[in-house]
Amino acid sequence: MIGFAIRRLVQAVIVMLVVALLAFTLFRFVGDPVNQMVGIETSLEEREALRERLGLNDPIPVQFARFIQNAAQFDFGTSYQFRQPVSDLFLKRIPATLELSFMSALFALVVGIPMGIYAGLNRESWVSKLFLSVSLVGISLPTFFIGILLIFLFSVTLQWLPSFGRGEVVQVGSWWTTGLLTVSGLKALVLPSITLGLYQMTLIMRLIRAEMLEVIRTDYIKFARARGLPDRLVHFRHALKNTLVPVITITGLQLGSIIAFATITETVFQWPGMGLMFLQAVQNVDIPIMSAYLLLTAFLFVSINFIVDILYYLIDPRLRVERA
Amino acid sequence: MSVLDIRDLKVEFPGRKSTFVAVQGVNLEVEAGKILGVVGESGAGKSTVGNAVIGLLQEPGRIAEGEVHLHGERIDQLSEKEKRHLRGRRVGMIFQDPLTSLDPLQTIESQLTETIRTHLPLSGSDATKRAIELLDAVGIPDPAERIKQYPHQFSGGMRQRVVIALALCAEPEVVIADEPTTALDVSIQAQILELMKKLCVERNVSMLVITHDMGVIADITDHVAVMYRGKLVEYGETDQVLGRPEHPYTQSLISAVPRPDIRVNRFPVVNYIEAAETPTKHIDISTHWLGKARDYAKPDGALVKIRDLSMRFETKGSVFPSRRKYFHAVKKVSFDIHEGETFGVVGESGSGKSTIARIITGLYHPSGGSIDFAGTELTSLMDHRQVLAMRRQMQMIFQDPYSSLNSRMRVRSIIAEPIKFHKLATSNSEVRQIVDDLLDHVGLGVAAGEKFPHEFSGGQRQRISIARALATRPRFLICDEPTSALDVSIQAQILNLLKDLQEELGLTMLFISHDLAVIRQMCNRIGVMKNGELCEVADCDALFENPQHDYTKQLLELMPSMELLSRANLQEEAGTSA
Numbered sequence: 001m002i003g004f005a006i007r008r009l010v011q012a013v014i015v016m017l018v019v020a021l022l023a024f025t026l027f028r029f030v031g032d033p034v035n036q037m038v039g040i041e042t043s044l045e046e047r048e049a050l051r052e053r054l055g056l057n058d059p060i061p062v063q064f065a066r067f068i069q070n071a072a073q074f075d076f077g078t079s080y081q082f083r084q085p086v087s088d089l090f091l092k093r094i095p096a097t098l099e100l101s102f103m104s105a106l107f108a109l110v111v112g113i114p115m116g117i118y119a120g121l122n123r124e125s126w127v128s129k130l131f132l133s134v135s136l137v138g139i140s141l142p143t144f145f146i147g148i149l150l151i152f153l154f155s156v157t158l159q160w161l162p163s164f165g166r167g168e169v170v171q172v173g174s175w176w177t178t179g180l181l182t183v184s185g186l187k188a189l190v191l192p193s194i195t196l197g198l199y200q201m202t203l204i205m206r207l208i209r210a211e212m213l214e215v216i217r218t219d220y221i222k223f224a225r226a227r228g229l230p231d232r233l234v235h236f237r238h239a240l241k242n243t244l245v246p247v248i249t250i251t252g253l254q255l256g257s258i259i260a261f262a263t264i265t266e267t268v269f270q271w272p273g274m275g276l277m278f279l280q281a282v283q284n285v286d287i288p289i290m291s292a293y294l295l296l297t298a299f300l301f302v303s304i305n306f307i308v309d310i311l312y313y314l315i316d317p318r319l320r321v322e323r324a
Numbered sequence: 325m326s327v328l329d330i331r332d333l334k335v336e337f338p339g340r341k342s343t344f345v346a347v348q349g350v351n352l353e354v355e356a357g358k359i360l361g362v363v364g365e366s367g368a369g370k371s372t373v374g375n376a377v378i379g380l381l382q383e384p385g386r387i388a389e390g391e392v393h394l395h396g397e398r399i400d401q402l403s404e405k406e407k408r409h410l411r412g413r414r415v416g417m418i419f420q421d422p423l424t425s426l427d428p429l430q431t432i433e434s435q436l437t438e439t440i441r442t443h444l445p446l447s448g449s450d451a452t453k454r455a456i457e458l459l460d461a462v463g464i465p466d467p468a469e470r471i472k473q474y475p476h477q478f479s480g481g482m483r484q485r486v487v488i489a490l491a492l493c494a495e496p497e498v499v500i501a502d503e504p505t506t507a508l509d510v511s512i513q514a515q516i517l518e519l520m521k522k523l524c525v526e527r528n529v530s531m532l533v534i535t536h537d538m539g540v541i542a543d544i545t546d547h548v549a550v551m552y553r554g555k556l557v558e559y560g561e562t563d564q565v566l567g568r569p570e571h572p573y574t575q576s577l578i579s580a581v582p583r584p585d586i587r588v589n590r591f592p593v594v595n596y597i598e599a600a601e602t603p604t605k606h607i608d609i610s611t612h613w614l615g616k617a618r619d620y621a622k623p624d625g626a627l628v629k630i631r632d633l634s635m636r637f638e639t640k641g642s643v644f645p646s647r648r649k650y651f652h653a654v655k656k657v658s659f660d661i662h663e664g665e666t667f668g669v670v671g672e673s674g675s676g677k678s679t680i681a682r683i684i685t686g687l688y689h690p691s692g693g694s695i696d697f698a699g700t701e702l703t704s705l706m707d708h709r710q711v712l713a714m715r716r717q718m719q720m721i722f723q724d725p726y727s728s729l730n731s732r733m734r735v736r737s738i739i740a741e742p743i744k745f746h747k748l749a750t751s752n753s754e755v756r757q758i759v760d761d762l763l764d765h766v767g768l769g770v771a772a773g774e775k776f777p778h779e780f781s782g783g784q785r786q787r788i789s790i791a792r793a794l795a796t797r798p799r800f801l802i803c804d805e806p807t808s809a810l811d812v813s814i815q816a817q818i819l820n821l822l823k824d825l826q827e828e829l830g831l832t833m834l835f836i837s838h839d840l841a842v843i844r845q846m847c848n849r850i851g852v853m854k855n856g857e858l859c860e861v862a863d864c865d866a867l868f869e870n871p872q873h874d875y876t877k878q879l880l881e882l883m884p885s886m887e888l889l890s891r892a893n894l895q896e897e898a899g900t901s902a
Contacts, residue, residue: 219424226378226419227439227490228412237438238427317474318428 008309012302017068019298023291024067027077028060030287037080076292081284086292089277091175096166097266097273099179101259103189104197109251112204119205120212121235131205138202147195147268154191162188164270192269196262200254207250211243218242244315252308253301260297326353327530328377328498333390335369335376346372346385347554352532354498354547357524359531361545361562363538365577365811366782369554370534374500376400377532378415379407395497413443416491416529420503422483426475432459432486433471436493443494458489463519480673481512488519492527500532505540509672509838514882517544536811538581539883542566550574580812582819582841584868584883590823591816591845613749613758613797614765615829620799623698626660627800627832628684633657633693635679635856653679655856656693661800666826666833668847668864670840670879676856677836681802684834685720686711697800716746719793723805725785729777735788736773739763742795762791766821783814790821794829801826802834807842819846840883844868852876 027033034051051057055066070076076086115135119128138146155163167184169177179185215221216239224234263275270276274293281289313319335347347369354360362370375381377392379402392400399410411417419425427435436455440446446454452471459467462485475483484504491499501520505513521544524531533545541548541562548565550558550573558571569575582591634656640649654676661667669677682688684695686702695702697714705711719742722728729738739759742748749755760770766787777785786806793801803822807815819842826833837843843850844864851861852875860873871877 219419219421220427222380223417223419223425223487223490224427226380226411226417227442227493228408228410229438229442230408233438233442238430241429242427316429317431318476 004313005310008306012306015302016295016298019295020068020071021064023071023294024064026294027067027287027291028056028063031285033287037078071292071295076295077288079281079289080286081281082286086288089289090274090292090296092177093272093274093277095176095178096271097259097262097275100189100192100196100265100271100273101255101262103193104195105200105251105255105258106197107193108197108200108204108254112201113208113247115201116205116208117212117235117240119209120216123213128209132209135202135205138198143195143199143264144268146198147191147265150191150195151268161191163191166272192265192271195268196258196265200251200258203254204247204251207247208243211246212239215239215242241315245312248308248311248315252304252311256301256304259300327356327395328352328354328532329391329393329396330373330377331391331393333373333376333392334388335372335381335385336388337385345388345554347376350390350549350551350556352549352556352559354530354532356530357528358546359521359524359533359544361541361548362532362534362551363536363541363548363577364551365536365813367553368551370536370551371502372554373551374417374502374532374534377498378411378417378500379404380411380417409443412439412491412496413494414497416493416496416499418484418487418491418499418501418504421507422480422487423507425487426483426490428475431472431474432478436471436486436490439490439493455489455493458492459486461523462486462489462492463515464489480508481515484508484512484516485519488516488523492523492529495527496529498530498532500534502534503536504533506535506537510840510879510882511672513540520544538566538578538812550577577812580816582812582815582839582845584841584844584880587844587865591820612761613754614761614794620698623663627663627698628661628834629694629696630660630680630684631658631694631696633680633683633695634691635676635683635688636691653856654683654690657853657856657858658693659851659858659861661832661834663832664826664830665848666835666846668843668850669834669836669853670838670843670850671853672838674855675853677838677853678804679856680853681720681804681834681836685718685802686715712746716742716748716796717798718800718802719796719798720802720804721786721789721793721806724809725782725789726809728789729785729792731777733776734773735763735768735775735777735780738777738788739773739791739795742792746796748795748797758795759791762794766791766794767817781814782810783818786810786814786818787821790818790825794825798831800832800834802836804836805838806835808837808839815842822846840868840879852879 033054033056034047038047038050055063058066074087076090078084079086079089082089115131119131122128141149151163154161162184165188166179167186167188168182169179169185170181172178172181179189221234221239224238229238262271262273263279265271266273266275267279274296277289278293280286281293330350330352333347333350333352334345337344337346350369350373352360352362352373362373364370372381372385375385376387377399379400381387387400390400391398394410394414399407402410426432433452433455436458437448437451440451440454441448444451444454456467456471459471464470464482464485470478475486478486488504504520505516508516517540520531520533523529533540535541545562547560548558548562549556550565550571552573558565558569558574565574566578569578580591633654634652635654636650636652638648639651640647642648657676657680659667669680671677679688683690684697684702690703693703697718700710700714702714705714733741736756736759739762740755743755743758749758759773763770763772768784768787768791772780772784772788777788780788789806801822806822807818810818822833823846825831833846835843835846837846847864849861849863850867852859852867852873854875859875860867860871862872867876868880871880
């Protein structure tokens with residue numbers, strides 16, 4: 001187990017280094033960083049001094065090492081547009097994105113899993129068929145369209161929920177701001193979470209349904225029934241647990257993409273998160289923000305994958321032995 | 325008084341267009357502490373009887389007529405909830421495949437205790453205590469330790485013991501065992517049958533054993549019911565039925581069982597069964613394409629010479645060679661196969677039989693040793709054209725007729741593929757003609773070419789595999805358990821077909837099987853394998869009559885007793901001669 005975790009950790013570090021190289025290349029070679037930082041009327045000498053001060057004349061490997069060292073300390077340089085440290089900008093934005101992502105992941109799991117189980121167990125019932133057809137809508141409509149539709153229905157027509165922003169936020173600790181503690185904050189979360197989580201919910205529901213149908217046919221489920229076990233045990237202890245391995249894989253990957261690619265939803269709802277900031281950075285060629293975003297996204301994916309791998313181990317005892 | 329009483333049972337599966345009657349007019353009685361066997365071929369409805377009793381008929385199946393009584397109490401009309409209390413508590417069930425019957429993600433303990441606590445009012449620790457006692461009773465060593473393990477940590481035989489323990493959790497009155505030993509090796513099969521017999525006596529449990537294996541029936545049952553196409557054709561005491569079978573189906577079924585004790589030239593075919601194959605024309609092989617290009621140079625000595633063949637698989641990788649761990653599947657095996665003979669390899673699962681076949685055909689690269697095929701060293705063959713030429717000369721028939729054919733290809737394309745690949749025919753029309761002839765020759769008929777594999781039964785699919793193997797005009801045929809997935813009657817047909825083809829084409833064969841009886845009928849010489857080593861190589865008759873190696877002796881002793889069956893055959897012979 002520990003050997004496995006260490007191996008995975010080493011792999012994760014290698015992945016991060018490769019991504020860091022990409023981010024560094026982006027930062028160093030897409031346009032001249034000095035040109036981006038100074039005004040047009042800066043003299044050549046001043047430019048050269050700045051270049052020297054930033055260490056841009058050092059050999060490339062030394063620069064890369066310094067880049068990694070800084071990144072490991074959460075220092076990504078200064079944003080071109082805001083003239084502020086990129087890390088400060090991110091710290092302000094991260095809570096918004098994470099809260100939105102986890103709420104939508106929660107929504108996807110809490111709604112998707114029971115629906116999937118139900119549809120898997122009651123294949124022929126009209127409710128399952130309804131679930132399936134509705135979920136088809138969830139998969140085929142693009143996110144921004146669903147967002148706009150929800151805004152039109154609940155914000156414009158019914159006027160129940162706000163159409164943009166985080167609502168009132170409360171400061172927790174030194175830098176975390178949360179919308180979970182105020183009514184307006186919670187209300188503001190509803191529409192974006194559903195918009196962002198709808199696709200994942202559909203995916204999870206369909207996956208669980210397909211896996212359930214598969215598992216229900218296996219011999220050990222038949223044998224469990226033949227032993228007279230109540231449905232509750234057969235369905236949840238035996239069937240559901242055996243469907244979980246693929247479900248965790250997909251859920252993990254999806255959680256990563258929820259966090260990393262919340263951009264569209266954040267734009268539709270003007271949600272002050274990282275995605276929105278990234279979009280603005282792209283429009284203004286703000287390279288430090290872009291490379292930091294790249295690194296952060298990669299870090300999220302790598303850590304989620306790492307957790308997923310460990311979860312496999314906890315769920316499936318067969319994996320624990322094969323490597324031993 | 326009988327414990328389980330089945331009266332006039334009729335089970336049907338309503339379909340969209342018509343209703344399929346799986347079981348009709350079946351009357352069975354199981355007495356206390358006795359074992360009733362239900363025997364028949366696949367599709368005879370034997371498992372359906374078991375499922376009907378325990379109330380687990382697959383949708384949309386239902387009991388249309390008849391009654392099932394347990395200790396005089398009618399159980400077929402109970403509600404689903406009442407039936408659930410019956411299952412496990414009063415009627416236990418054992419399934420065929422111990423590898424898939426247990427939930428892989430739960431410990432043995434949790435599966436046992438949940439079952440015990442579902443049926444008996446015991447506390448958690450009492451349930452665990454009972455679970456350990458049960459494991460001890462079914463012969464699992466060190467039960468207190470092993471109960472904490474997961475199913476994959478048990479071998480197949482041990483898992484079947486766990487399954488039996490699970491079936492016995494709440495002291496049921498009847499246990500239904502559906503093919504309880506079919507997936508097991510002979511030695512394990514003997515142990516499990518022994519255990520089942522013992523439990524019946526000790527715990528006074530009645531058993532309904534469903535099987536296709538006459539050996540199992542002869543071994544453990546007190547009474548036997550023979551089923552054919554959903555109907556009971558013969559029913560009585562086992563000695564009576566097997567010794568003096570009255571119904572022609574029973575007679576032909578018994579005579580189709582391969583006999584390890586005597587060698588016959590051809591397998592008796594179950595003639596009662598209406599032949600599904602369309603009568604086909606046989607081609608004269610000597611003048612046909614198949615028989616041409618067979619003038620190979622006579623090899624110097626044996627056709628295949630295998631020397632010190634070894635194969636190891638890495639089980640633990642490491643950068644340092646000294647820290648790597650290997651599983652040795654084949655250890656320094658040497659034997660010869662002479663031109664025109666059938667060389668049998670027999671052994672239990674995991675003994676390395678199939679690995680040898682795969683090395684010879686080039687699917688695995690051996691880690692040591694040499695294979696000489698007609699004067700060419702195969703292991704060092706590098707030139708792609710030469711490799712192809714060798715591959716063309718040797719073909720393989722696999723065990724599972726369901727997964728060895730591409731389900732998206734028509735049979736015609738499946739058989740034509742090797743001909744086209746090796747460029748053995750000049751035109752498409754010639755290929756077409758060859759495929760037609762092959763289909764005819766293996767007894768499928770030309771019309772089969774346009775169908776897909778799923779439209780055929782297991783035996784027919786194995787014929788397709790044989791036709792495909794013949795399509796390269798091979799010299800050497802490797803059959804890896806070609807009939808172990810088939811019913812006895814079908815097995816007899818396929819084995820006869822292989823024998824005929826061998827005679828007509830002068831094929832050399834490597835025949836791999838775990839079934840000693842089949843090996844005896846098919847092979848000239850036999851190699852016995854255990855744990856990757858070749859224990860003994862001998863002529864067929866010599867091996868069966870005078871085994872040298874201890875392991876061979878042990879294997880021969882474990883064969884299910886054929887006494888009852890041979891008596892039947894003697895009778896039959898006496899009957900025909902009289």
